[in-house]
Amino acid sequence: MPASSPPDRGPPVRRQAVFLDRDGTLNVDLHYLKDPERLELHRGVGEGLRRLRAAGFLRLVVTNQSGVARGLYTAKDVEAIHARLVQKLAEEDASVDAFYYCPHAPEEGCACRKPEVGLFRQAARDWDLDLSRCAVLGDRYLDVEAGRRLGMLTAYVPEPGSEGEYLEERPRALAEADLVASSFLEAVDGILQRLARGSGNPAGLPVAQVARLGSTDQRTGAGRTGGTSPPV
Secondary structure (H helix, E strand, C coil), X not given: CCCCCCCCCCCCCCECEEXXXXXXXXXXXXXXXXXXXXXXXXXXHHHHHHHHHHCCCEEEEEEECCCCCCCCCCHHHHHHHHHHHHHHHHCCCCCCCEEEEECCCHHHCCCCCCCCCHHHXXXXXXXXXXXXXXXXXXXXXXXXXHHHHCCCEEEECCCCCCCCCCCCCHHHHHHHCCEECCCHHHHHHHHHHHHCXXXXXXXXXXXXXXXXXXXXXXXXXXXXXXXXXXXX
């Protein structure tokens, strides 16, 4: 008898990610933060990142850092902040997989400064993402706008204590975001309810057995600035 053909498993499943803003979302927004020792995580961030990791989601930070173009700090300062963030997260058994940041000022008109989507598209190529099954989580309307442009789920979490800031954009963010939450952890739970039902863990493994994905990487609009390359 002829040997049977192997079952057709179809194309490989592309990966899922949650794109995370940095200042005001993961850590307290001190406006042009330069000193790593001043970095402070928001409550619930470690737990939220652990839940995303357990569900099989990559955690990718996308942040505007115009302080570089303005001469307020350097690219090395940004990388030092990211190293400190990684350290603080590790203390809570949490992690992110990569950093992408735009060093340009708004008036430069680059393609990588949010709400432009250059860095999101770069990350999608780097990590083989299915953007239709990804989400954006941030504290500004520009995060919501970027996510909407790419057809991603959008979660808006106004930073606690920032009620007097960004007043002109807040109504649009509240109206247009798919999810509005009062905390990072609440937003993560909402994202998982929408996206993780069987899709973030295509192998059907118990949550405790889902492997940690990737390794921390740092990239800018001009390309990679450090860390190891994501898996092919």
